[in-house]
Amino acid sequence: MQAQLETLGQLERRLDLAIPMGEIDAAVEDRLKRVARTARIQGFRPGKAPLKIVAQNYGFQVREEVLGEKVEAAFSNAVKEQQLRVAGYPQFQAQPIEGDAFKVSAHFEVYPEVVLSDLSSIEVERPLLTVGEAEVDKTIEILRKQRTRFERVEREVQKGDRVIVDFKGTIDGTPFAGGSADNFAFMAGEGQMLPEFDSAVLGMKEGESKTFDLNFPADYQGADVAGKTASFEVTVKNVAAPVLPEVDADFARTLGVEDGDVAKMRDEIRKNVEREVKRRLSARAKESVMSALVAANPLELPRALVSLEIGRLVEQAKEEMKSRGFDTSKLPVPPQVFEEQAKRRVSLGLILAEVVRSNELQAKPEQIKRIVEEFAEAYEHPAEVVKWYYASQDRLDGPEALAIEDNVVEFVFSKAKTVEKTLSFDELMGNA
Known part of the structure; x- marks a missing residue:
């Protein structure tokens, strides 16, 4: 087996391999003999078909297998001899058969040399x-907020309240997709709604209604309404204030103590x-x-x-x-x-x-x-x-x-x- 290495780039290499045809033919014949021992071919008992007939039926497949194995072995040996670190998988390209050798080129990349900086x-x-x-206290506050319950209150909406509303929106007097909802709940003043919507609801009481204009931002996710002005009518149906649990024995038990x-x-x-x-x-x-x-x-x-x-x-x-x-x-x-x-x-x-x-x-x-x-x-x-x-x-x-x-x-x-x-x-x- 002959091997010639060529550098194509900083990491690219080509390895030209030449495998003697006699070596390939001998391996093909040896394998065909082994196949012949168990081959089932119509007209012959298992293992009794002449080698020539076995070759006609299995020769192409066997030669392909042998070539693959020989190329892989030749490439592996050449890589070891050249002390190459192959990165990824090589691409093999067979050359036209000339003379007494099967020639194939392997294109591949090698690992870069890593020279560490100071x-x-x-x-x-x-x-x-x-x-x-302080960090423990902050964590406890987070845990308390995660266990917040809400109680109905008869007062104006404040930041942090859970509010349930009905609203209807129109643009130039025409309703638009997503512009209306009943029994819609959100946290007032927490950024869940557009600022103008939040501002309109803050200060309202249960049962009150209000009409206001809202300017959708130019980059609003709803392309149909982006950059447009809508008129909204909103009715507050429920106002509930957040109630955090006390840090006591019951609270400790909820945390597994x-x-x-x-x-x-x-x-x-x-x-x-x-x-x-x-x-x-x-x-x-x-x-x-x-x-x-x-x-x-x-x-x-x-x-x-x-x-x-x-x-x-x-x-x-x-x-x-x-x-x-x-x-x-x-x-x-x-x-x-x-x-x-x-x-x-x-x-x-x-x-x-x-x-x-x-x-x-x-x-x-x-x-x-x-x-x-x-x-x-x-x-x-x-x-x-x-x-x-x-x-x-x-x-x-x-x-x-x-x-x-x-x-x-x-x-x-x-x-x-x-x-x-x-x-x-x-x-x-x-x-x-």
């Missing part, structure tokens, strides 16, 4: 937040908040490190790897849409939407692999165990969860990957210029 030259941000009583101990409830909330804050701080720190690594180490990416990653992202999107009840056959997912995300993921994967390899940042068993135990803390029976993870090596792949990422993050922080940034609780939790 980490001391990059800057990363480490977010900070300490959980105290069976004996109603409020102090115990606060301790549980603190633990949960600390766990969530830690997770979010870690995610932000990780994102800062990953973004810095990608920016500091630009790479020429194999198109094959990017295409494979786009395919994975498209399939994930389809599965997500299906789980939400969408028909993906009627709502196609354009691959180009995921191109930049795919490029970032491929680039980051190559960079991380080199950071881990060159600095020996592989996950240690105790790190994986710690992550598994942290996962388990969120469940009622942690020991069973830990046992479930360790029942299969595949289940430990996720915790192992997280441990490696944690090692990379801490390594980069130890080498790079680190800027500490204290966040507010609302900012970190997305309430700002």
Whole structure:
């Protein structure tokens, strides 16, 4: 077998292979003999047909199989000899048969050489937040609001009230689609309605009616009414004020504290908040490190790897849409939407692999165990969860990957210029 390598571009290669025809013919004949032992051909008992007849019936198929195997083996051997790291799948193109060799060209891409930049030259941000009583109090307020009940009141509508109304809208005296509703409920002053609608209802009482004009924004989602002025008649049918539960034993029980101990409830909330804050701080720190690594180490990416990653992202999107009840056959997912995300993921994967390899940042068993135990803390029976993870090596792949990422993050922080940034609780939790 002969092999000749040609560089077509920064990552593109062509490998010309020549496989002796005698080697191929011998392999075809050997396989045909094996096929002949069990071949069922009309007019002959099983395994008794002459080799010539077997070749007439199975020769083409056998030769195709042998050629495929020989080309694959030749390519694999040549790649090892040339010490090439093939990215994606090669494309084979057979050449016209001349002389005593079968010639084929393999077009493929190789992985780029990753030469990491000096980490001391990059800057990363480490977010900070300490959980105290104020953060516990804010969380309790959120939990109270989630359990809000509404009581009917005989007063003017105020911000935060739940209001039930009938309304009818017209444009130039003509009703329009979506412009009317009966027993429509919304939270007054909370941005659920257009500002002019909200303003009109605030201050009204149960049983009152009002007519007012409303200007739809030019970019309003309803194209038929966007930029137009409508006249609305609204009647308030019910006004209910929000009532939050007291922080007492009953409230504690609703949160799973069976004996109603409020102090115990606060301790549980603190633990949960600390766990969530830690997770979010870690995610932000990780994102800062990953973004810095990608920016500091630009790479020429194999198109094959990017295409494979786009395919994975498209399939994930389809599965997500299906789980939400969408028909993906009627709502196609354009691959180009995921191109930049795919490029970032491929680039980051190559960079991380080199950071881990060159600095020996592989996950240690105790790190994986710690992550598994942290996962388990969120469940009622942690020991069973830990046992479930360790029942299969595949289940430990996720915790192992997280441990490696944690090692990379801490390594980069130890080498790079680190800027500490204290966040507010609302900012970190997305309430700002």
